[in-house]
Amino acid sequence: MACRTSILFALLLSAMSAVAQGKWAAVNEAEYDSLGRVTRTFRATRLVNLHTTELMPKGSLDFRIAHRFGAFRTKLNNLYGLDGPATIQFRLDYSITDRLTVGIGRSSYKKMGDVFIKYKWFHQKQTGMPVSVALLASTNVIMDSDPTANITGLDRYAVLSNRLVYFFHGMVSRKFGPRFSAQLSPMLVHYNLVEKLNDKNDILAIGYGARYKALDWLSVTAEYVQRTFRYSPDFRNYHNVLSLGVDLETSGHVFQVFVTNGYMINEAVVIPFTDGTWSDGNMMLGFNISRTFDVLKK
Amino acid sequence: MKRIFKIVAALVLGGTFLSACYYDHWEAIHPTSGLVDVCPDSVSATYAAAIRFVTAQNCVSCHNSSRQDGNIVLETYDQVKSLAATTKFLNSIQRVDGSKPMPPGVGLKACEITKIQTWITNGMPN
Numbered sequence: 001m002a003c004r005t006s007i008l009f010a011l012l013l014s015a016m017s018a019v020a021q022g023k024w025a026a027v028n029e030a031e032y033d034s035l036g037r038v039t040r041t042f043r044a045t046r047l048v049n050l051h052t053t054e055l056m057p058k059g060s061l062d063f064r065i066a067h068r069f070g071a072f073r074t075k076l077n078n079l080y081g082l083d084g085p086a087t088i089q090f091r092l093d094y095s096i097t098d099r100l101t102v103g104i105g106r107s108s109y110k111k112m113g114d115v116f117i118k119y120k121w122f123h124q125k126q127t128g129m130p131v132s133v134a135l136l137a138s139t140n141v142i143m144d145s146d147p148t149a150n151i152t153g154l155d156r157y158a159v160l161s162n163r164l165v166y167f168f169h170g171m172v173s174r175k176f177g178p179r180f181s182a183q184l185s186p187m188l189v190h191y192n193l194v195e196k197l198n199d200k201n202d203i204l205a206i207g208y209g210a211r212y213k214a215l216d217w218l219s220v221t222a223e224y225v226q227r228t229f230r231y232s233p234d235f236r237n238y239h240n241v242l243s244l245g246v247d248l249e250t251s252g253h254v255f256q257v258f259v260t261n262g263y264m265i266n267e268a269v270v271i272p273f274t275d276g277t278w279s280d281g282n283m284m285l286g287f288n289i290s291r292t293f294d295v296l297k298k
Numbered sequence: 299m300k301r302i303f304k305i306v307a308a309l310v311l312g313g314t315f316l317s318a319c320y321y322d323h324w325e326a327i328h329p330t331s332g333l334v335d336v337c338p339d340s341v342s343a344t345y346a347a348a349i350r351f352v353t354a355q356n357c358v359s360c361h362n363s364s365r366q367d368g369n370i371v372l373e374t375y376d377q378v379k380s381l382a383a384t385t386k387f388l389n390s391i392q393r394v395d396g397s398k399p400m401p402p403g404v405g406l407k408a409c410e411i412t413k414i415q416t417w418i419t420n421g422m423p424n
Binding site: 077147152 | 318319320321322323324325326328350351354355358359360362367373393395396397398399402
């Protein structure tokens with residue numbers, strides 16, 4: 001299933017890119033800034049769960065709320081998941097320079113806290129550099145208490161280092177025209193402590209993302225996270241994450257609404273431990289909203 | 299203001315890159331502490347031998363005395379027993395249409411549900 005989905009998605013990506021390249025001749029000049037750098041490859045700093053190569057201008061403080069409702073398979077009695085159980089993330093991101101952003105966040109699943117640093121290495125340019133490249137590293141802390149401590153008498157989270165999970169994310173994106181952008185992201189999640197002897201501490205994954213600007217105020221987005229090797233004996237019980245959605249642009253805001261099977265939000269858990277699939281109805285509605293403040297404004 | 303952000307940036311950088319990185323396995327550190335796999339027939343269907351391991355791994359992270367999600371706590375024998383005496387409990391873990399499926403996500407393994415059913419049929423022994 002996962003394999004079929006990824007092939008379908010690759011086909012969809014290549015088809016969309018072919019369409020987009022056809023319209024390349026009609027590139028809008030406003031797609032570049034004064035330095036000839038491509039702007040608005042994506043409309044926001046996140047696509048669905050993953051970061052994009054976009055960074056905010058220097059001095060922007062971004063307050064974000066991400067929310068995932070319950071699964072559709074819970075049917076009408078649970079209003080197709082809208083009654084919950086839901087997960088939520090609050091976060092604050094601040095851009096120190098145009099190329100460097102830091103942020104802190106808190107997610108309800110496993111009560112995870114995180115800090116990240118994101119750096120934009122290359123800008124795609126009108127001539128020369130064909131892609132944009134950004135790098136991100138984050139430290140995540142599982143703030144929940146050990147749920148099995150009262151049974152085993154052992155608290156796995158008695159030591160802080162056991163709570164730590166690191167996440168490294170490379171992003172390579174290209175805007176193929178005024179309407180279509182795509183992103184490829186190698187990712188590494190490192191757990192300081194894993195459960196079983198055969199569990200791996202390092203989890204490698206590849207993220208694929210795409211945005212198609214259908215209207216000035218509406219883009220269609222897609223994101224797929226593919227796990228690359230068997231990091232746990234339970235590997236088959238976890239699944240790749242597929243998300244399809246839209247970015248709705250209003251004045252100064254981007255409202256992202258989507259359907260996804262990854263309900264945990266934080267990358268360090270949503271990449272390796274998503275346990276539902278679209279085929280069994282375990283996908284849910286989710287949204288990301290953000291409000292950006294310009295704190296350096298005189 | 300600028301200085302504060304520089305300090306925050308330094309902390310984030312330090313936290314991200316300088317913290318220690320470990321490759322630990324809980325089973326290797328505590329080989330005898332592993333939670334029991336309740337599925338084999340040799341594990342008797344009692345609260346102490348089986349049911350508490352299922353609830354510990356699947357329920358109490360939300361249904362504990364400090365969080366009390368849905369006003370439900372599943373930390374002790376009495377608490378689990380009183381809920382399991384209602385149809386709500388089995389319907390939720392069996393994900394019956396019209397019930398609130400629990401736990402969220404994929405849910406319990408079929409053999410864990412069978413063990414719980416046997417436990418209830420046998421009068422929920424401690």
